[in-house]
Amino acid sequence: MLRVVVLGAAAGGGVPQWNCGCPVCRASRSEHPELQSSQASIAVSTDGDHWYLVNASPDLRQQLIATPQLHPRAGKLRHSPIAGVILTNGEIDAVAGLLSMREGSPFTIYAHERVLAILKSNSIFNVLSDKNVRRQPIELDEPFEPTLPDGAACGIEITPFAAPGKSAWYLEGSAHPAGNDGDGDTLGLRIRDKATGKYFYFLAACARVTDDLKSRLAGAPLIFFDGTVWRDDELIAAGLGTKTGQGMGHIAMSGDQGAIAALADLAIDRKIFLHINNSNPALLRDSTERKMAERAGWQIAADGTEITL
Ligand code: MLT
Ligand code: MN
Ligand code: ZN
Numbered sequence: 001m002l003r004v005v006v007l008g009a010a011a012g013g014g015v016p017q018w019n020c021g022c023p024v025c026r027a028s029r030s031e032h033p034e035l036q037s038s039q040a041s042i043a044v045s046t047d048g049d050h051w052y053l054v055n056a057s058p059d060l061r062q063q064l065i066a067t068p069q070l071h072p073r074a075g076k077l078r079h080s081p082i083a084g085v086i087l088t089n090g091e092i093d094a095v096a097g098l099l100s101m102r103e104g105s106p107f108t109i110y111a112h113e114r115v116l117a118i119l120k121s122n123s124i125f126n127v128l129s130d131k132n133v134r135r136q137p138i139e140l141d142e143p144f145e146p147t148l149p150d151g152a153a154c155g156i157e158i159t160p161f162a163a164p165g166k167s168a169w170y171l172e173g174s175a176h177p178a179g180n181d182g183d184g185d186t187l188g189l190r191i192r193d194k195a196t197g198k199y200f201y202f203l204a205a206c207a208r209v210t211d212d213l214k215s216r217l218a219g220a221p222l223i224f225f226d227g228t229v230w231r232d233d234e235l236i237a238a239g240l241g242t243k244t245g246q247g248m249g250h251i252a253m254s255g256d257q258g259a260i261a262a263l264a265d266l267a268i269d270r271k272i273f274l275h276i277n278n279s280n281p282a283l284l285r286d287s288t289e290r291k292m293a294e295r296a297g298w299q300i301a302a303d304g305t306e307i308t309l
Helices: 023-029 060-065 092-101 113-121 123-127 211-217 288-295
Strands: 003-008 041-045 051-054 082-086 107-111 133-137 156-162 187-193 199-203 223-226 271-274 298-300 306-308
Touching: 003 060, 060 092, 082 092, 092 113, 092 123, 107 113, 113 133, 187 211, 288 298
Parallel strands: 051 082, 082 107, 107 133, 199 223, 223 271, 271 298
Antiparallel strands: 003 041, 003 306, 041 051, 156 187, 187 199
């Protein structure tokens, strides 16, 4: 049985974002606290005793407090059920939470060489000492099986693949520590329970839906997909910023080229938007955009949701 917990559903910044007075952020601070959402991450397990995080968000500490499945087991002085962290990119909202896992419990970081190079080039991550925290490179289109603390295979097969995207925001205009070829900066993951064959896809960042991606996702039981913006230019139109969704490496939900249209008719059983920016009107439960997404068969992820496959 594959268990998935949504630790956080929001894009970088979260809801509310510290410096934002947009309608969603404002409502979330006052009459609609249910709109509050932490930055995107999920936890996955097959046995319920050992869990793997997909990305470690800056909100990790708060997410762990809110998630009993990830608490130290009773009777142990030092313990964590978290056996590993799989990183899909090097953005701050995917890696900063690693710094909240610095108190000496062992786990393994699984990431592409390009993301490992970013961690290596930032000495603050040296707080995760080699003794406790192994860093294991993962390759595009090569399935791997994370290990349990005793070194045995965990029964979850993960296949990373290149998703259309870009390198991290803070690297714009500067040299990438791993050089300029971008394959591996943004990963999608297929996560499969080897015992049951059940699987799902995770793509928190995806700039475009390509034919290759369509053929991967067709017929999937479940996908978590990039829901950053409703419209490509929504940050600009709302006066919140100068970047488009595309400029940030994120496809829009709506429009001819958007995720809703591109992923229609692929016989995907359950489609969930994740990594949702506070500017996205689909966060508001009574908005036209929310209704359009739901009518098209999509759910908007919420923190704390557990799904079993
Ligand atoms: C993104 O996904 O575009 C980034 O998370 C932006 C950010 O770090 O705020
Ligand atoms: Mn992000
Ligand atoms: Zn906002």
